[in-house]
Every structure is written in structure tokens, then in C-alpha cells.
Amino acid sequence: EDQVTQSPEALRLQEGESSSLNCSYTVSGLRGLFWYRQDPGKGPEFLFTLYSAGEEKEKERLKATLTKKESFLHITAPKPEDSATYLCAVQAPPFSGGYNKLIFGAGTRLAVHP
Amino acid sequence: DADVTQTPRNRITKTGKRIMLECSQTKGHDRMYWYRQDPGLGLRLIYYSFDVKDINKGEISDGYSVSRQAQAKFSLSLESAIPNQTALYFCATSEGPGNTIYFGEGSWLTVV
Numbered sequence: 001e002d003q004v005t006q007s008p009e010a011l012r013l014q015e016g017e018s019s020s021l022n023c024s025y026t027v028s029g030l031r032g033l034f035w036y037r038q039d040p041g042k043g044p045e046f047l048f049t050l051y052s053a054g055e056e057k058e059k060e061r062l063k064a065t066l067t068k069k070e071s072f073l074h075i076t077a078p079k080p081e082d083s084a085t086y087l088c089a090v091q092a093p094p095f096s097g098g099y100n101k102l103i104f105g106a107g108t109r110l111a112v113h114p
Numbered sequence: 115d116a117d118v119t120q121t122p123r124n125r126i127t128k129t130g131k132r133i134m135l136e137c138s139q140t141k142g143h144d145r146m147y148w149y150r151q152d153p154g155l156g157l158r159l160i161y162y163s164f165d166v167k168d169i170n171k172g173e174i175s176d177g178y179s180v181s182r183q184a185q186a187k188f189s190l191s192l193e194s195a196i197p198n199q200t201a202l203y204f205c206a207t208s209e210g211p212g213n214t215i216y217f218g219e220g221s222w223l224t225v226v
Contacts, residue, residue: 006226034215043118086155091212101159102159103156104156104157
């Protein structure tokens with residue numbers, strides 16, 4: 001069964017304290033792995049797409065990496081404004097009709113304190 | 115203005131009532147989606163549409179229906195709302211297969 005598991009469920013960091021969020025997945029034929037940021041009461045905001053093992057993407061204090069079984073979102077020297085829920089989603093081969101099924105994890109709630 | 119706009123943003127309704135959530139987009143994408151988000155469960159797909167004449171069920175379509183009125187408009191209906199449909203609902207769009215999915219701001223629905 002296709003599955004996405006994110007850990008930890010919640011993470012509390014001090015400002016400047018670097019850490020990593022994990023997204024492990026089991027899917028046959030990964031078509032892509034997506035990271036989103038979600039602020040309370042808002043829609044998910046796209047951050048990165050990774051397509052193959054070894055690929056890395058960076059944006060400001062965030063860096064996403066991908067292996068054959070998991071992805072990490074590294075946060076370097078975080079600031080309070082990085083506080084949000086980070087969602088991981090994997091794209092699996094299509095249903096009939098051509099839809100590439102997107103499977104979401106439950107997310108990691110990150111709180112960065114001054 | 116947001117590229118994907120949902121109305122209403124918040125709604126409280128009673129059990130058994132019909133409720134419609136509307137979505138419009140200015141991104142020019144053909145593909146539109148309705149997702150539901152519950153705490154601890156992640157986002158789950160309700161319905162998706164690849165164009166005006168194409169409507170498909172997602173993972174959790176029971177109790178829901180949709181209408182694609184135009185390329186830019188996709189509405190979700192709960193014909194007879196029940197309390198376990200209380201959730202945060204998101205409309206989303208994408209350009210094509212494998213492309214990034216962009217989400218609206220969400221509609222909070224409470225069924226009492």
C-alpha cells in the first residue's frame with residue numbers, strides 16, 4: 001500500500017537551532033516528491049519538488065534532499081517566521097484516467113522560539 | 115488577489131442541510147481538485163477534474179458531488195451534510211500530470 005509517514009509530528013526549536021524533518025515513503029514507481037509549507041488557517045504553499053534519488057533543492061534556510069526511501073527537509077538557523085506545518089506528498093503512478101495520485105503525509109508542526 | 119479563491123471561507127451548517135463550496139482560479143490551469151484535511155490524517159482527495167467535461171472520483175467521494183461550470187470554476191456540494199464532514203476543504207489546481215498542485219486558502223466547514 002502506498003504510504004507517506006512524516007516525523008516528528010511536532011518539533012520545537014530555538015531560533016538558530018538547525019534540525020531536519022523526515023518524510024519516509026513506500027510507493028511503487030515514485031513520480032515526484034513535494035514539500036509544502038502550511039500556516040494555520042491557510043492553504044499549503046509549494047516549496048520544492050524532487051524527482052530522483054540524490055537530488056537536492058534549496059530555498060533560503062531550507063534544503064530538501066531525496067533518497068530511494070525518504071526525504072529530509074533541513075532547516076538551517078531557523079527563525080520564528082519559519083514556524084508552520086510542513087507537508088510532504090509523493091506522486092504515484094496514475095489511476096486509470098491519467099491522474100497521478102498524490103499521497104500526503106500528516107505533516108510536521110514546527111515551532112521556532114526566539 | 116489569490117490565484118485560487120474559495121468561498122465561503124467559513125461556514126457553520128446543520129445536519130441534513132445542503133451546502134456548496136465554490137472555487138475559482140485565475141491560473142489558467144485545466145486540472146482542478148477538491149481535497150479535505152483532517153487533523154492527523156493529511157490531505158485526502160475528494161474529486162478531480164481534468165477539464166469541463168471530465169469529472170472523476172477521488173479517495174473519499176461518498177457524500178459529495180461536484181460541478182465544473184467552466185475551466186476556471188469547480189464547486190463541491192454536500193447534499194445532506196453530516197457532522198463527520200466537519201473539516202477544512204481545499205480547492206487546488208495544476209497545469210498537467212506531474213505538475214505542482216497549487217492550493218486555495220481553504221474553507222472551514224462545521225456541521226452541527
